Amino acid sequence: MFMASSICRTLVSNIVLHPITRLNPSSFGRIKCQPVRSMSSELSQRIFQLRFNPLTGNSEWVVIEESEEENSPKALLSSTSYLDMLNDSPRNRAFCKAIEKTVIKPCHVLDIGSGTGLLSMMAARAMDSSDAKHYTGSKGILSACESYLPMVKLMRKVLRINNMEKKIRIFHKRSDELKVGHDLASRANILLVESTFLWKLHDLYNNEAKALDNVHLVPAELERILRVKPQQYAMHCDAIAEEIRLLSDPFKVFEFDFSKRPESHGQTELHIKATSDGRVHAIVSWWVLQLDYEGTIFYSTAPRWINLPFNCEDLQTQSHNWCDHWKQCVWFIPGIGILVSKDEQVDFQAVHNDISISYNLKHGDSKLEQGYPDFHTRGCQLILSPERIAIYGDREWRYDMLRAVMNALQKKVSPLCVVADDSVFLTILLANLSPSSNIISVFPGLQEKGAQYLQAVADANGFSINRVNVLGKRPTCLTTDDTDQKKVDLLIGEPFYYGNEGKLPWENLRFWKERTMLDKVLSKDVLIMPCKGILKGCAMSLPDLWRSRRALEIIEGFDHSVVNTTLGACGDLPVSQGPSLPYFIWQCGEIKELSEAFTIMEFDFSKPISLSFGKTKVGFTEAGICHGFVLWIDWILDVDHSIVLSTGPKHRYWKQGVKLLSKPVAVGNHGSSGIGDCSFTEIEASFNPSDGELIIRHDFL
Template identity: 30%
Template sequence: MVFCGRVNPITGSLDWIEEDENYDYHQEIARSSYADMLHDKDRNAKYYQGIRAAVKRVKKRGEEAIVLDIGTGTGLLSMMALKAGADYCYAVEVFKPMADAAIQIVKANGFADKIKVINKHSTELTLGPDGDMMQRANILITELFDTELIGEGALPSYEHAQHNLMQERWEAVPHRATVYAQVVESHRLWSWNKLLPMQSDSGTIQPPPEMQSCPGAPSVCDVQLSQLNPSDFKALSDILVVFRVDFSEQISSSSISHVVNFKLLANGAAQVVLSWWDIDMDPEATINCSMKPGWLYPALHPVPWRDHWMQCVYFLPEEKKVMQGEEICLIAHQDDYCVCYNLTKPSAAERSSAESPACRCGAHITWNRARFGELNDQSRMDKYKEALKKILTPSSMCLCVSDGSLLPMLAQSVGAAQVYTLESSSMAQQLMDKLLQTNQLKETIHVLQKSPDKVTMADLQDRKVSALIGEPFFTTSLLPWHNLCFWYSRTALTGNLAKDCTVLPISASLYVLAVEFRDLWRIRSPCGSCEGFDVSIMDEMIKTSLDFRESQEAEPHPLWEYPCTALSDPTKLVTFDFREKVPTEDMTAEGSLNLVRSGVCHGMVLWMDYQLTEDISISTGLLQVSDETGNCQWYPHRKQGVYFFSSLWNPEPAPTYSQSSVTYQLTFKPQLGDLRMRFIPK
């Protein structure tokens, strides 16, 4: 056993947890995307077609087909090559658990004598009788791509392999990749990147100027663009070809800028670049695998679903007002691992900076994209304003406990006499100071960078808190109940609270819903076989890793990106009363919920609803269920918890589906800040 130090997202403390020495191994396997990739029939079929065509071209030249498969994973592509007629394969996998699995899978399928699995990075391979490879290869097969195409270091790996491991003439599968982009205006997407002005009772809360001019975070925002409604953006350009990479030619990983001139389709504000790529598996481009979003497919055309490759949202360094018919230049700056975009006049293209964006204001380091969206949600903030008006008076002594919240400014705007706010880090404190200074509130709102248990009466100028407020939101939170950190903070602050102190929110309730996912279930579904090859060993590894803990855990997922159907009514499991201190005894709940629709029940979704006042509440989960279809609408700025059943379950079809139910057992352990759950379909 080993001890691992981890921040407890509920209590906020550093806990030393005793774990099995194989804990990290199981975590890597459980969180891998191998099941998702193995279920991607479109990807697998296109690779198989491309590999067969490449082997055929080599054989037609009278040569032996020697394959180098970089990033082999399960060994699937190497086995495809052997089945297509290749003579020998070198299958390279740097992640040891996967290399071990590939050895077993290759052996189980009868290819152990013709596939050599090598547990190394491809740049470490050696040639020769005593080396990893007896001879150079003439077919290069890779699956080194991510949502951004090159983010997993594909270009350096290709460059090294082509110079050191391939014959003078080689075939590549895939043969080429093409990156596409479209410039758009989108209030919804832009609100993920900038803090927008917000209306309060005393005026407008303005973002700091340095936040508005900041180029933002350097990392790409990957998202299931198929779930973005086309009405959420205005296209300012056609779909542009930005650059191509031909994998059958010598590749350079050196930085380069790609310049694309185009005419604007409409007036607007250029804010965002949407991007995706496709790969041609053969030189003639007859075998194509595309990552384009669903709304670009013809009506009724099946849209391949994949979560390992999504689409990209890039935020331009600054918003640019543009005019229809104007000629403008989109520049993609590409290095060996990432791409960033800039928009400029054609005459200024040569002077465009090739530096990747880097946050200068602190906000893009402190807040993620969903948090920006939540802070910019005016309708949500209006509910907080309404609730604050009900509880605050000119004599209120108000303390806010939430990370990077606008509630202190709203509390001041509705008339609170004194407002304090706790921030968990020095960067968060600096960010809040900038906000207050911009809005001339530094003299009326006081920022404390302290943990709740360290706050003294002297910090509060010897006044008791009459109103404790929070959203609640904490940057360490991953799952909905992690924001119970507010409850622990309230408990730690008890000595600083007035006897009649009002707490907002009053309480939080944990809800659950049984669902059928359209596609998300694939990431946890066994594969058994793939393209005729037995990969069940991989299923066993994933299942063992998922069952590694005593009971299953929920996973955080932004469900607005993953359509699902409600099979039950939403059910309240337990309520946490913030007016009282955290109890010392376990809180338990058990019962059952009936299914009200037929379908395949893939699992349960959990979320929190907050009761701000007796008559005002907000939800971080289910917003609406269609009466006709059962389709769910989810709150887009928080992740919901998803508990997958270990095996898919198909309840009785209508009209007897009402006899089906799910029993639940839930235990909240206050001393550990741990929520344990078990759901059993009946």
């Protein structure tokens, strides 16, 4: 694995103050509701918000008014990185020192992407300091620019509670909409490796070569027809420290000087010396931020196993303070990677535009072109997430699917099969195993792209595309006219819904909802796969994750307690109202299981979707501090319960749902717990079929 760091040189005589996460293009991935258009006037402001129903796949427009009170953490802000960022003490200290060092006299400070207004308040306090007051006859100006209305409303509360509302003027606009002379009286003076695991995340062609199911998702000569998008992928690389082998020393890729107008395009070419023999599977990169003009205050997002080559009086890093809003970036090398020898020179090329950075390696006479499909795959290429690519290349997963589908087909003659989700794998597997079957693939997300892909790979997989009908619309639209008046004999799914990856596990119960919508076209003896979903859980110690989500109090001297409810912080909400959030648990810093996996409730897909309840008593098997419960779905593929696909924390390709406690609780082994330690907990859950919401309650015993 090669390592690279991008130096972000922030010269504070002309810098833009903004949350660090603005520099990370992967930091916006978890927000569920996207503002599309805003309308404003002098009296009121509002935005249209797109709200997604995970069970139906439908979206609806809602209007958010500036005058409305919004305290529900579930809808808007609890799944963003704001709370995690505000809990990042090294970041806050670094910015505070840099601002105090820069704002030494009255000036015009513009804070772009101001969030809660923390950096604006730091600048206001610095401007009110004794040194700044020596400059008589001049008055400082503080302008905060924030385009997201729910955040503007929250910032007003924070400024009010800190008596700053009269010192900072808020603009509910994008920064490129601000005009000097209209909004602003004047221009601003200060503008605030080698790794088998990584290989599995992108190389499906070689990883499926030894599968036993005779399905070729990536046939020979069509290696790029199903692949990951060539882009930077965010990952906590500390979590795979034991699995990677470094093949180079860290090297600087780009240096961005914010004292100058930024270039919209740039590129660099470097000669990188390999430090070991091995195969380059990926390039890992991170940011080093210089926050002051003299170069004494830095903030680095490097992984812990990197020795940073900087001599400065204050280097703040997140290496000993896990936080989720800063991850490293992983760029995958196509195929099986590049074989290098120690001391060999590899040509490295990096290109950036306004919003992204891409890499290329040249080795010998060959250059790896990443951005363009082969001639034969144009128009039919599918781009999937790294985790989905890894799942499709996993031999154990494929073998379980093969067994389940073979068992389901045994008692069926010329069956009508419906693939209810976006599974190209199950579509090809059905066509391969049952030459007499007729297949309807719903493909609600892939739609026409899925149909074009199937047509391109049909010959290599030995089936006629005439036997497969891609519906390309929601299951509610499926009628007996689409099935030639036949009833469905086999309804299957993984479940997998394209574009909905990385969500809470129970959002895939959309399969149950859609099975219900198809009830009229199902035969009496229809086989449904999976036949059940089981909500599982585990009590865990999650100190790093809990710390990043804890309730805020005073941050660098400013009261932020007013934001806790809206951001869904631990401690300020009744447990049942606290958000459940999706995480790759294996990337959440320090973790420890405190109980065996337990079953909370079952969802029976042989029956229509319904209100569901579950309750269980759990004994702790390890002593420790419990920070919350990790939740996932186990999919039961067959009626004998012999084939189970788990999406729990031991399986790294799926996110789990996390329900954090208001306060950590000391627990002990139920067989030998200490005095005062809790030995058991009672978990109760309810599932609402109308909106897909899962309510979790607990009681320590």
